[in-house]
Amino acid sequence: MTSSTLDITPHPNTRWGVMSNADLPTFGHTPLPSQLTDHGAAFYRATQPDYDSWISHVRAAAGCTRPLQLHGALGDARHTEQLPDGVIYKACGNRRHTVCPSCARTYQNDAYQLIRAGLIGGKGVPETVARHPATFATFTAPSFGPVHAHKVSKHTCRNRKRCDCRPDPCRPRRPEDIRLCQHGRPMVCFARHERGDTRIGTPVCADCYDYEHQVVWNLSSGELWRRTKQAADRHLRRLCRTRGIPFVVVYTNSGKARYLSPVRLSHGKVAEFQRRGVVHFHALLRLDGIDAWDLDAVIPPPAGIGVDDLHDALRYAATTIGLTVGGHPDNPTGWPIAWGTQLDLRPLNLAGDGDVTDGMAAGYLAKYATKSTEITGHNSTRLDADTINNYADDQGTHVERLIDACWRIGRPLPAVRRQGGLDTQPANARPTNPCQGLRRWAHMLGFGGHFFTKARRYSTTFGNLRAARIDFRRNEHQDHQQVDTGVVRAIDHQGEETTLVVGALTFAGAGWRNSGDALLANTAAAMARIRHETAREEIAHEIGTLADLPAAA
Structure with a gap:
């Protein structure tokens, strides 16, 4: 039997989704014999008469490391008690590869398609975006110590990856x-x-390293990026005004005229942790135009604005924009937040023959969209007062000192109210610590932002990609002719603002019922992935073969 490489053996675990937690030694509603091994439990399940229906039932979450178990009513006539195991298995959908490789692979594939569609078009994005000026930018953090x-x-090598x-x-x-x-x-x-x-x-x-400054920089990096993009937009607007490029006039409902910049900056961005425990950003930035009749439309920018102007705007923003996080008793003067001196700007070549192509950039961003702090050697869930001592040490390793700095600087500070010349501290005062988010994100070394973000008009959304996948799976085994069966599906009402009650499901648990179920489900998912990859390779080979044939006369 071909088995999956995922860890399916149950053992003590307090972290969410790090491994397949088969916590319940049961088979359906019946306890398994205690002497059964992992493979014995799998064999016991496979020899049952309802095995085919069970493996089909768990197909949607088969590759998930820790699926969610949902229990409740399915409409008016059915209940999950009538299904195998009495629950519905739903994939956890976790983004992180170290938590659930299967769900992270799905997220990575969606991120790749989303990013690439913003460069070459498709999935609701016009193909004209391939002619828009675009660049691949890397913004790094400053130095906090050697x-x-x-x-x-x-x-001298030929392959940088090796x-x-x-x-x-x-x-x-x-x-x-x-x-x-x-x-x-x-x-x-x-x-x-x-x-x-x-x-x-x-x-x-x-002892010389500025750990406090680094964790505060991680916490404020999202705000620094927002201000940087605003500064780049303003620089491009001033450039259009200087060159005489007409602004776009839009009339509001009250009849007033608004003058919008003729250039809009759209982006897709991922955050990546460096080995020193600080984040830096990789961003795909694209110049778009503005349609006065449809502000959501993606059109080419006006003539006279190119990729060199985009680079000038980004350099200006990266070197001039900054902020100061102050008001903390540990550092009354505040911590300056600005970009480092290393700013890498590479224009994108959509012809496929340059240093950075659309596929390379999309693959690079999608790769880091599923990663977190693993490169630093740290991997944990959210920390609290009971678990912080296991990870923080002011005289420990580099990561332990970073976590200690997060916990120490992010401590609650009582608000000070001045009454009659005296400082009083009311019992119900709210904390005034500007870095209070550091404790919440101590397990992320202070970074609390999203690892993958994009502008609203850059490309499609994850929701649209998931909806298309659901629609495909529901119809892949049906005839191509649309037959109205009278069955109401949630997928049929995605564009409507209505409330469609399909059941009442509640959370019943997480993980597989036993290690045998985990072994069978993960093995079936691994074999399905191999079949899909083989079919994809065969289709690509046939397409390549047909492309080599001479055209018909």
């Missing part, structure tokens, strides 16, 4: 240039760090 790094100044070039020394210095930090440590490193070296991203001197 860290160990993997450096290769000159590549680079085996000898790295350069980390932080070389001449003997006369070696200086000591205030703690007496030499700020030098002659080691040639390989890619898997655990010292990469760690400070040369942890």
Whole structure:
């Protein structure tokens, strides 16, 4: 029997979705014999007469590591008690690859299609976007202290993904240039760090490293991006006014005229954690025009604005925009929040023969849309007062010090009210800590934003992609002719603002009933993926073969 590589053996676990939690040693509603092994439980399930109906019933969540169990009524005539196991299994839908590889793969594929549609069109986006000026930008964080790094100044390899070039020394210095930090440590490193070296991203001197500034920067990075995009839009608007490009006149319902900028900046962005535990952003930015009669339409920008102007606007915004997070007793002057000096701008080549193509950019962003803090070696759920001591240590590792800084700076601060010249602290005062979100996002090293975001008009939405997938699965085994059966489906009413009651389902649990069920479900999903990939490769081969044939006369 072909088995899945997913971990299906139940063992103690307090974290959501890290493995297949087969917590209940039951078979349906009947307890399993205690002497059965994992494969024995799978064999017991497979030999039951209702096995075919059960495997078909769990198909929608077969590859999920920890599916949700829903219990309740299905309309007026059916109940989940009539179904196998008495519940409906629903995939967890988690984005993170370390939590659920199957659901993360679905999310990654949707993200790829969503991002690529914003570059070449399709899925409701006009194909004319392929001619819009677009660029692939990388915004990095500033330095919070010297860290160990993997450096290769000159590549001799042919494949960067499998680079085996000898790295350069980390932080070389001449003997006369070696200086000591205030703690007496030499700020030098002659080691040639390989890619898997655990010292990469760690400070040369942890006591000198500004952990507080880094976690506050992570917390405020979303606001910094919002202001940066606004500044780039304003720069492009001023550029259009200087060059005499006419603005778009739009009339409101009251008859007043509004003058809109003729250029609109649309984006798709992902956040990626570096080894040092700070996020940086990769963004696809596209220039669009404005249609006075349909503001939601995606049209080409006016003549006279190109990718070079887009680069100038982004450089201007990255170098001039910043903010200060102040008002904290640990740092009364505040922490400055700004971008680092490394700003990478690469124009996109949609012809497929440049350094950065649409497929490469979409694949790169979709890859990091399913990742989190794994690269730093930290992986946990939300921390609280009972679990913080397991991860935070002000004298521990680099990540432990970052989590400690989040918990310490994000502590609640009582509001101070001044009455009669005296400072009073009312018991019911709200916290006034500007960094109070750090405790909530301590498990994310302070970053509380979304890992994948996009502008509203950049492309389609995840909801539309999921709806199309649901519609396809419901009709893939039916005839192409539409037959009105009188059955009401939720998919038929997606465009209507109505309340359609199809049942009352409640949460009944998470995970598979036993390890045997997890083994069978994950194996069936793995075999289905292999069949789909094989079919996709065969179709691609046939299309390529037909493309090589001469055209018919």
